[in-house]
Amino acid sequence: MAGNTINVTLKVWRQADKNARGAFASYSVKNISTDASFLEMLDVVNTGLEKEDKDPIVFDHDCREGICGMCGAVVNGVAHGPQSATTLCQLHMRKFKDGETIVLEPWRSAAFPVIKDLAVDRTAFDRIIEAGGFISVKTGQAPDAHAVAVPKIKADAAMDAASCIGCGACVAACPNASASLFTAAKVTQFAKLPQGDPERRSRVVAMVDQMDHEGFGSCSKHYECEAACPKEIKVENITNMNREYMRALVTRD
Amino acid sequence: MLDAKIPDGPMAEKWTRHKFNMKLVNPANKRKFNVIVVGTGLAGASAAASLSEMGYHVKSFCFQDSPRRAHSIAAQGGINAAKNYPNDGDSVHRLFYDTVKGGDYRSREANVHRLAEVSVNIIDQCVAQGVPFAREYGGYLDNRSFGGAQVSRTFYARGQTGQQLLLGAYSALMKESARGNVELFTRREMLDLIVVEGRTVGIVTRNLITGQIESHTADAVILATGGYGNVFYLSTNAMGSNVTAAWRAHRRGAYFANPCYTQIHPTCIPVHGDFQSKLTLMSESLRNDGRIWVPRNEGDTRRPSEIPEEERNYYLEEKYPSFGNLVPRDVASRNAKEWCDKGFGVGATKTAVYLDFRDAIARDGEDTIRAKYGNLFDMYERIVDDNPYQTPMMIYPAVHYTMGGLWVDYNLMSNLDGLHVLGEANFSDHGANRLGASALMQGLADGYFVIPYTLGDYIAKAGPAGIGTDHPEVKRVEEEVAGRIDKLVNSKGKKTVDEFHRELGLIMWDKCGMARNEAGLKEALQKIPELRAEFHENVNVTGSPGTFNQVLERAGRVSDFLEFSEVMVRDALHRGESCGGHFREESQTDEGEAKRNDDEYCHVSAWEFNGVDKEPTLHKEPLTFEEVALTQRSYK
Numbered sequence: 001m002a003g004n005t006i007n008v009t010l011k012v013w014r015q016a017d018k019n020a021r022g023a024f025a026s027y028s029v030k031n032i033s034t035d036a037s038f039l040e041m042l043d044v045v046n047t048g049l050e051k052e053d054k055d056p057i058v059f060d061h062d063c064r065e066g067i068c069g070m071c072g073a074v075v076n077g078v079a080h081g082p083q084s085a086t087t088l089c090q091l092h093m094r095k096f097k098d099g100e101t102i103v104l105e106p107w108r109s110a111a112f113p114v115i116k117d118l119a120v121d122r123t124a125f126d127r128i129i130e131a132g133g134f135i136s137v138k139t140g141q142a143p144d145a146h147a148v149a150v151p152k153i154k155a156d157a158a159m160d161a162a163s164c165i166g167c168g169a170c171v172a173a174c175p176n177a178s179a180s181l182f183t184a185a186k187v188t189q190f191a192k193l194p195q196g197d198p199e200r201r202s203r204v205v206a207m208v209d210q211m212d213h214e215g216f217g218s219c220s221k222h223y224e225c226e227a228a229c230p231k232e233i234k235v236e237n238i239t240n241m242n243r244e245y246m247r248a249l250v251t252r253d
Numbered sequence: 254m255l256d257a258k259i260p261d262g263p264m265a266e267k268w269t270r271h272k273f274n275m276k277l278v279n280p281a282n283k284r285k286f287n288v289i290v291v292g293t294g295l296a297g298a299s300a301a302a303s304l305s306e307m308g309y310h311v312k313s314f315c316f317q318d319s320p321r322r323a324h325s326i327a328a329q330g331g332i333n334a335a336k337n338y339p340n341d342g343d344s345v346h347r348l349f350y351d352t353v354k355g356g357d358y359r360s361r362e363a364n365v366h367r368l369a370e371v372s373v374n375i376i377d378q379c380v381a382q383g384v385p386f387a388r389e390y391g392g393y394l395d396n397r398s399f400g401g402a403q404v405s406r407t408f409y410a411r412g413q414t415g416q417q418l419l420l421g422a423y424s425a426l427m428k429e430s431a432r433g434n435v436e437l438f439t440r441r442e443m444l445d446l447i448v449v450e451g452r453t454v455g456i457v458t459r460n461l462i463t464g465q466i467e468s469h470t471a472d473a474v475i476l477a478t479g480g481y482g483n484v485f486y487l488s489t490n491a492m493g494s495n496v497t498a499a500w501r502a503h504r505r506g507a508y509f510a511n512p513c514y515t516q517i518h519p520t521c522i523p524v525h526g527d528f529q530s531k532l533t534l535m536s537e538s539l540r541n542d543g544r545i546w547v548p549r550n551e552g553d554t555r556r557p558s559e560i561p562e563e564e565r566n567y568y569l570e571e572k573y574p575s576f577g578n579l580v581p582r583d584v585a586s587r588n589a590k591e592w593c594d595k596g597f598g599v600g601a602t603k604t605a606v607y608l609d610f611r612d613a614i615a616r617d618g619e620d621t622i623r624a625k626y627g628n629l630f631d632m633y634e635r636i637v638d639d640n641p642y643q644t645p646m647m648i649y650p651a652v653h654y655t656m657g658g659l660w661v662d663y664n665l666m667s668n669l670d671g672l673h674v675l676g677e678a679n680f681s682d683h684g685a686n687r688l689g690a691s692a693l694m695q696g697l698a699d700g701y702f703v704i705p706y707t708l709g710d711y712i713a714k715a716g717p718a719g720i721g722t723d724h725p726e727v728k729r730v731e732e733e734v735a736g737r738i739d740k741l742v743n744s745k746g747k748k749t750v751d752e753f754h755r756e757l758g759l760i761m762w763d764k765c766g767m768a769r770n771e772a773g774l775k776e777a778l779q780k781i782p783e784l785r786a787e788f789h790e791n792v793n794v795t796g797s798p799g800t801f802n803q804v805l806e807r808a809g810r811v812s813d814f815l816e817f818s819e820v821m822v823r824d825a826l827h828r829g830e831s832c833g834g835h836f837r838e839e840s841q842t843d844e845g846e847a848k849r850n851d852d853e854y855c856h857v858s859a860w861e862f863n864g865v866d867k868e869p870t871l872h873k874e875p876l877t878f879e880e881v882a883l884t885q886r887s888y889k
Contacts, residue, residue: 062491130431134424139303142381149392159385
């Protein structure tokens, strides 16, 4: 906790709305504490813009502790920036050098249209979940929680997959803008658990079809998604999803 | 006189009897009724999904881009339930007893008993939804002790329990959305409540992308809009968490209960700079293995590793030998503040205490500690740039949760007909202090297992509201909302919204935080109206209202905090006792411990709005304790 400060130049994508033409704008950021988070640095820039009565940079964010999945931008070409397993809100300025130029862009994908500046529309993810990312149990129907034992190894694997925060970095990082990692994580979580078994086949087919329908690309195994994922979701989930999909094509629920 | 509508009969039978006595809505008729649910956290998402499953048509609103982002997602530690799977003596009665005692006898017994009863159903429901709770090798669920409990009744999913429970509720919500029975309205902020002839019939929202003002009417409205911790500016809440929905309902007549009850969480990363936008919680499950201490010598500047054992003051272990580091949150927070105020704090700002894992690592090995808390240690290191496996964490209390909220009766309905309030947004279950792992329990209890019953009873008795969005009152409220927005964007002052928010936060933390006194509270009552007046003259809201304008969003929220904070301070001033984490300096024992005053303050304070610059009217709901005898809490 050295309490140092640095100066950086920001090149930020500014776009007034969905249909506007965007362009980069430059901002000089002086004396920013290395203990500040990346979003706190953006707060400082925005305060400066507000003081000049200019429109501040719009960016999505909420919990600022790396779990809500609301924040995210491409920093110097890398989704969520240079620190692995870290969301943009948990990235700190100590990871940058004095005098550095930082290029900041929104997630780029046809399925994630830009709303304004760095904020994008990720409702396609909600629609993939709507297609089958649930277990059809109504409130009150559940048996006692201990009615079915779940092997620890399967519960842990389900938890690994379930830790996805739905931020969209996997799509932003993928050369094909594929949503395979996001979709596969949810498919895998339920495929590992006995509770997910009754809808196992219809679920994977519906979710994959919806993913294609939204205009996300296909997976061609670049593995950029895994590298960008702040929760370290593994590409094995995609292999698993493909296996589940193939199995679903030859058998039915 | 406030009527809490607590059912008759013995405590353990009230809820069962009440359910039987309720009126039912015929299954074929449910689809004719519309329900608005504001908020998609644990309470809101579970309520919206459950009501839709029953057949009601539901409109669900959130200000985030997806219902999955609601701040319940950030809860780390766990969820309590009286399952007694570990066979260690837990029961519904014990969970009920612990919660009433933990709340320092300022919660409503009947509500708490119901909460303990339905806690067991929550775990069943979540497991069936595919929530991957931690399990033992035999395949059964693992439990841990949490936050001052002497039984292991807490279920957890690594350090991400809130996330997993919320994603479970969200998946149920999306299942109903896919069926077309829930309509989702994301990136919408509720800015007002519509009340026609005493009945709540709808809300006015702003589309945060287009700026459009929209109205929605229904047969009942449910607010599940969370707490108001961000009145302090710095808190562990999400940046967007706000009081606006609750405050706007209050301005339309809903009473605000116990607004001064806020929870200060003992284990947060300390404040470190002026630019700081929020505080980060470290789950209190860390107190199961971490030992809290400060140096015995005042102003000791040595590194913690250089301070020998005999010069370390493990003050919680010494003062509370039976609970040690696991005392309830309020006790742990107050003691940390006390030692820092006395000059024994550590770190650059001297407002921190150590949370040390050295002994736990020596006992269990680093791998075991990593398996339990790895994600928390990583988060700490990312923020502070220090390795907690090698050097103790530094922690300090921070605002985390608000026990106060809109007043509700046993049916979770406010004093406004048709307005129901769930989760953190209501006041009833946690009294003056919430126990760890109880917030998730309450949010899901309200949404899955209480409101589906009580809302049916309301609808069966009240019938359809029959108000459309063309009703003159709807148009009038829409115009009021538009007028407020115009006023904000036209003030064209010199200061930013955040500058006002920070100033308000400092007043609240200094005068209405963990320790309060009459003089300080009266000073706050002077300063807040001045700051509010300055805000409306001198705030600068850039951009136009018809666009995606985050400055305008914040301006509206801060404007409401500037009004709300005043009733919070008034409530603190009225409550001339120490209770829960609220240390009223005038009310302490000879040993300097908190002193409750049951003769004068064993009541819920429910405030009625009379106008922004007018004093609110206080209504008291007396609290009676049939099952848990009123005693001074002691954790020694």
